Amino acid sequence: MAVQIIPLIKALAPYLTAIATSAIPAFTSKSEVAKSDPVVAQQxxxxxxxxxxxxxxxxxxAxxxxxxxxxxxxxxxxxxxxxxxxxxxxxxxxFISVIAIVVAIYSLIA
Incomplete structure (x- = not known):
């Protein structure tokens, strides 16, 4: 099961950092409510x-x-x-075993 996931993880690993760094700016914009309310600003x-x-x-x-x-x-x-x-x-x-068998048969016959 884990072996089947490795290619997927391998393909996605380089993009995890890019996804995370592009998602961080979404949290940086402050609305008017956040500017006026210190609790919301803290959150x-x-x-x-x-x-x-x-x-x-x-x-x-990653x-x-x-x-x-x-x-x-x-x-x-x-x-x-x-x-x-x-x-x-x-x-x-x-190969050595086959040669040994042939030699044994030859020695029994001769």
Whole structure:
């Protein structure tokens, strides 16, 4: 299940920061009510701070996700090399086994 999500995450990771930075200015405009009411102004400031922290957190998570994806790709390549090595060993040992069987049959006949 997680393997199917990796390409989707890989495709979306570079855009998360752009989305977050474009959403932050939406919280910066102040209406006339906010200018006159200090409670609303304080709430808007808190929302702006929360949005900024969320954007920073998204950026950090995106960077960590990219590191995880790259390490998963490296592990995949290492596993593929290991499988290729095992295939070579199996073919080589099979060939030696066939030669040993032929030699055994020849020694029984002769």
């Amino acid at each position: 808007i400031k808190e929302l702006q701070d929360a949005a900024t922290k969320n954007a920073q957190s998204l950026h950090i998570i 960077e960590q996700l990219q590191k995880v994806i790259s390490s998963a790709e490296e592990a995949t390549l290492a596993a593929q090399r290991q499988v290729a090595t095992y295939k070579t060993l199996v073919l080589g040992s099979s």
